Amino acid sequence: MIQPGSKSLRKIAVVGRGTAGSLAAASVTRLHPDRDHELHHIYDSRIPVIGVGEGSWPSLVQELHQLTNLPHETIQQQLNGTRKYGVAFEGWGRRGRDFTHFFTPQQVSYAYHLSADFMGELLQTSTRAQHIDAKVLDITPVEGGAEVTFEGRAPERYDLVFDARGFPRELDPTEHIDISFIPTNTAVIRRCPSIIEAADGPVLQHTYTRAVARPHGWVFVIPLTAHTSYGYIFNRDVTSLADVESDFDAFLEADGVSEFEQRAVIRFPNFVHRRIFDGAIARVGNAAAFMEPLEATAIVSAQLQIGMVLQMRLNRPIEHLQRDAPTVNRFLINNMLCYGLFVGWHYSCGSKYDSDFWRHARDQAWPNHRHATAPEAVDCAALEKFDEMIELLNQPVIDKEDWHRMCAVPLTSYAQMSQGLGY
Numbered sequence: 001m002i003q004p005g006s007k008s009l010r011k012i013a014v015v016g017r018g019t020a021g022s023l024a025a026a027s028v029t030r031l032h033p034d035r036d037h038e039l040h041h042i043y044d045s046r047i048p049v050i051g052v053g054e055g056s057w058p059s060l061v062q063e064l065h066q067l068t069n070l071p072h073e074t075i076q077q078q079l080n081g082t083r084k085y086g087v088a089f090e091g092w093g094r095r096g097r098d099f100t101h102f103f104t105p106q107q108v109s110y111a112y113h114l115s116a117d118f119m120g121e122l123l124q125t126s127t128r129a130q131h132i133d134a135k136v137l138d139i140t141p142v143e144g145g146a147e148v149t150f151e152g153r154a155p156e157r158y159d160l161v162f163d164a165r166g167f168p169r170e171l172d173p174t175e176h177i178d179i180s181f182i183p184t185n186t187a188v189i190r191r192c193p194s195i196i197e198a199a200d201g202p203v204l205q206h207t208y209t210r211a212v213a214r215p216h217g218w219v220f221v222i223p224l225t226a227h228t229s230y231g232y233i234f235n236r237d238v239t240s241l242a243d244v245e246s247d248f249d250a251f252l253e254a255d256g257v258s259e260f261e262q263r264a265v266i267r268f269p270n271f272v273h274r275r276i277f278d279g280a281i282a283r284v285g286n287a288a289a290f291m292e293p294l295e296a297t298a299i300v301s302a303q304l305q306i307g308m309v310l311q312m313r314l315n316r317p318i319e320h321l322q323r324d325a326p327t328v329n330r331f332l333i334n335n336m337l338c339y340g341l342f343v344g345w346h347y348s349c350g351s352k353y354d355s356d357f358w359r360h361a362r363d364q365a366w367p368n369h370r371h372a373t374a375p376e377a378v379d380c381a382a383l384e385k386f387d388e389m390i391e392l393l394n395q396p397v398i399d400k401e402d403w404h405r406m407c408a409v410p411l412t413s414y415a416q417m418s419q420g421l422g423y
Contacts, residue, residue: 003033008318009159010037013148014129015136016164017043019054019116020285020302022123024162026067027306029127031314040156041129042136042148049120054229055084055209055222055296056111058103059303064112068126073202078122079114080226082196082207087295089420091213096352099420100208101295104412111296113207113222139163139281146280160313162306163283167290171269177333179340181372182270183347183357183365184217184292186236188244189263192228192252199225211294212251213351215358216244219251220293230260233292238357241265268292272336272378279325282309289336294346295409297339305332330380337373337382338408342417344369345386349421382407393418 009032014025025041032039064075076083086102093099103109135151139161146161171178196203203225210221217234232248252260272289276282285302312328313321347361373383385407392398392405393414405411417423 003314004317005312005314006033006037008321009313011040011145011158012037012160012162013040013042013146013156013158014162014164015042015139015148016162016166016285016287017041017120018049018164018166018285019119019299020287020306021162021164022120022127023063023067023299023302024164024284024306025127025129026123027310028162029129030067031310033314035128039127039129040132040158041127042132042134044135045133046135049116054114054116054119054299055087055220055293056114057296057300058109058111060111060299063303064122067123075122076112076202077225079112079118080224081112081114082203082223082225083110083205084113084209085110085206086208087211088208089211089213091352092211092218092346093349093351093421093423095422096213097420099416101413101416101420104410107206110206113209113224115224115226136165141278141280144280159280160309161281162309163281163287164285164302165287167269167271167286171271175274176269177272177274177337177372177378179270179272179291179337179344179372181344181365181367181369182291182340183238183344183361184233184235185268185270186234186241187264187266187268187292188232188234188241188248189266190230190232190248190252191261191263192230192257193259194224194226195228196223196225209296213353213358214247214251215353215355216247217357218294218351219248221255228257230257231293233294235357235360236267238360270340272333272340274333275329276305276332276336277309277325277329279321282306284309288332289340291340291343294343295339297343297408301336301339304335308332333378334380334382334385335408337378337380338385341369341373341382341386342407342409342414346417346421349423389414393423 088100090098137149145159147157149155207223212219216239220231222229234244270291276288284305348366350358350362389407
C-alpha cells in the first residue's frame with residue numbers, strides 16, 4: 001500500500017514513557033511502512049511512572065495484540081491483568097442503588113484491568129527506537145516540524161513529535177478548556193492485597209471496576225492478579241485530605257482490607273487542550289486532556305489521538321497538512337469534550353449521600369457544563385451532540401436507525417447510565 005505521507009515522516013520523537021508514550025512509540029513502529037525511519041523515545045528516568053491499576057475499554061484488547069503479536073492470554077498475564085466487563089456503580093443516582101454499566105455485547109465484550117507498571121515494558125519489546133534519557137525543556141514548532149530542547153544536550157529537530165509528558169501543573173485559559181463541571185480534582189491511591197485467586201493461566205472470570213459512592217466523592221476498586229488498586233476521588237476545595245483519609249480507612253475496614261500501601265496523593269485538573277494537534281506536535285494522553293478515571297477514558301482517548309495523527313500524516317500528502325491539521329484537532333477536541341460531558345453527567349443525579357461534596361457536584365459543578373462547552377467557547381459541537389443523546393433517551397421509542405448513535409460512547413452506554421442513575 002502506497003502511503004504518500006511517509007516520506008515526510010523520516011524522524012519522529014515520542015516524549016514520555018507512560019502508557020500514552022509507550023503506545024505512541026509502539027504504534028509508530030507498527031504503522032510506519034519504512035523500516036529505516038528514525039524514532040527517538042525520549043524520557044527522564046528520574047521521573048517515575050506511577051504504577052496504579054488502570055481500566056480500559058475493549059478496543060485495547062485488540063490493539064495490544066496487534067502491537068505485540070502476542071496471544072491475548074499472554075498479554076493479560078504480563079500486565080497482571082483481569083478481564084473487565086464493565087463498571088459496577090454502588091450508591092450512585094437518585095435511587096442510590098447498585099447497577100452495572102456493561103460493555104456491549106453484554107457479558108461478551110471485555111477490556112483489561114492492567115498494571116501500568118508493566119504496560120511500558122510490554123510495549124517496549126515490540127518498539128524499534130533509540131532511547132534518549134534526558135530532561136526535555138521545551139517542544140516548539142519550527143519550519144516543517146518541531147524542535148525538542150534538552151537540559152545538557154543539543155536540541156533535535158523532528159518531523160513529528162508526540163508529547164506524552166502528562167497534564168500541566170496549572171491551566172492557562174488561552175491553551176486549555178477547563179471542564180470543572182467534573183467536580184473532582186484529587187486522588188488518594190492505595191495498593192491492597194489481591195482479591196483474585198492465583199491461577200496457572202490467565203484469569204478468565206468476569207471482573208468489574210467498582211465505583212463506590214462515598215460521602216466525600218467515590219472510590220474505585222480495580223482487581224489485578226498481583227494486588228488490588230483502590231483510589232478515593234474527591235475535591236480538595238470541598239473536603240480536607242484528613243477527612244478523606246479517615247473515610248478511606250473506614251471503607252477499607254468495611255471491605256475486609258486490613259493492610260495497604262499508600263501509593264500517592266495526586267492533584268489533577270479536568271481539562272482539554274485547545275491545540276491537541278498542530279501538524280508537527282501531537283499531544284497525547286494526559287497532555288492532550290485529563291478527566292477523572294470514572295469511565296476509564298484515558299487510554300482509549302490516547303489510542304484515538306495516536307491513531308488519527310499517524311493515519312493522517314502517513315496517508316495524506318504533506319501539502320495538505322496545513323488544511324488537515326485543524327480538522328483533526330477539532331475532531332479530537334470534540335471527542336474529548338464528549339467524554340467529559342458523559343463523565344460529568346454521572347453526577348447530575350447525586351448519590352445516596354446528602355453531603356457537601358454531592359450537593360456541590362449536583363447543584364454547582366454540573367450546571368456549569370453548558371457554559372464550559374458552549375460552541376463559541378470551544379469551536380466544536382460536543383454540547384449539541386450530548387443534547388441529542390439526552391433527547392433520544394427521553395423519547396418513548398428510539399428508532400432503529402438511531403441505535404448506533406455515538407457521543408464519544410454509544411447510545412447503549414447512555415441508556416444504561418440513565419436507567420441506573422434514575423435520570
